[in-house]
Amino acid sequence: MPSLPFWKNDMSDAIISLKDVSFRYEEHLVLKDVSLTVHEQEFLGIVGPNGSGKSTLLKIMLGLLEPQKGEVSIFGTTPAEARLRIGYVPQFATFDRNFPISVRETVLQGRLGKTRLIGGYRRQDYQRAQQALEEVELADLAKRPLTALSGGQLQRVLIARALACQPEVLILDEPTAHIDPKIEEGVFELLKRLNQRLTVLVVSHDIGFITRYITRVACLNRTLVCHATSEITGEMIEQLYGGPLRAVHHDTILHTH
Numbered sequence: 001m002p003s004l005p006f007w008k009n010d011m012s013d014a015i016i017s018l019k020d021v022s023f024r025y026e027e028h029l030v031l032k033d034v035s036l037t038v039h040e041q042e043f044l045g046i047v048g049p050n051g052s053g054k055s056t057l058l059k060i061m062l063g064l065l066e067p068q069k070g071e072v073s074i075f076g077t078t079p080a081e082a083r084l085r086i087g088y089v090p091q092f093a094t095f096d097r098n099f100p101i102s103v104r105e106t107v108l109q110g111r112l113g114k115t116r117l118i119g120g121y122r123r124q125d126y127q128r129a130q131q132a133l134e135e136v137e138l139a140d141l142a143k144r145p146l147t148a149l150s151g152g153q154l155q156r157v158l159i160a161r162a163l164a165c166q167p168e169v170l171i172l173d174e175p176t177a178h179i180d181p182k183i184e185e186g187v188f189e190l191l192k193r194l195n196q197r198l199t200v201l202v203v204s205h206d207i208g209f210i211t212r213y214i215t216r217v218a219c220l221n222r223t224l225v226c227h228a229t230s231e232i233t234g235e236m237i238e239q240l241y242g243g244p245l246r247a248v249h250h251d252t253i254l255h256t257h
């Protein structure tokens, strides 16, 4: 009898499984023996200092990068095969907001992998885009050009674009890095609502803030350690960031000295 694939050793509702994954850019080892299982309906935070490999880890889950070592399974298959089941919201900085395009057209781009390539979008695509805009509470801005949006509105549009492909998991890379704290709260309240029907995985620098929303945190600094939110202490943060953390804002539960 063939042996079970490695992810079958985990709970049956595991949707993302990485086992002993290592990745290097040429000589530079960025991830070392990273193992992680994400379960259905989780709201997982991935935190770590600059350059600790967070975006690299996401790109591996999305099949954009292939690890030199280890195994990656998404919904029991390869990242490439599972791609359309994942909604991805890239880092804000990588998005050209001056592109002359409307909110609706941006959200429709999320349908590209799901619709026909020739002949334009179908009625169903417009319906899905409309639903996604309603879900992020921006339906009345559908015709507005992207250039006329605030940072928080733009972030919601990018979330709507990811939702338009009807994903089962939403992966966001620093969704609130460039918006102010009040708006940040609104974005995380939205993610919390979406988490009622979707698995959510979010990369953030701001562990103090996100612990209010997430169920579990994965601390990455080349290697990865997971903690239940309730276990997080200032000492742990200090170890992760290699020194006292000065920039935890909001009325955070964490204090380091």
Ligand SMILES: Nc1ncnc2c1ncn2[C@@H]1O[C@H](COP(=O)(O)OP(=O)(O)OP(=O)(O)O)[C@@H](O)[C@H]1O
Pocket (backbone or CB within 6 Å): 025, 028, 030, 048, 049, 050, 051, 052, 053, 054, 055, 056, 057
């Ligand atoms: N294409 C690349 N070629 C070579 N090195 C890279 C490449 N992309 C990233 N790196 C390096 O790999 C390391 C990890 O980068 P990565 O972007 O995954 O970190 P991060 O934790 O997401 O950082 P940040 O918090 O600054 O976004 C960094 O030292 C970075 O300079």
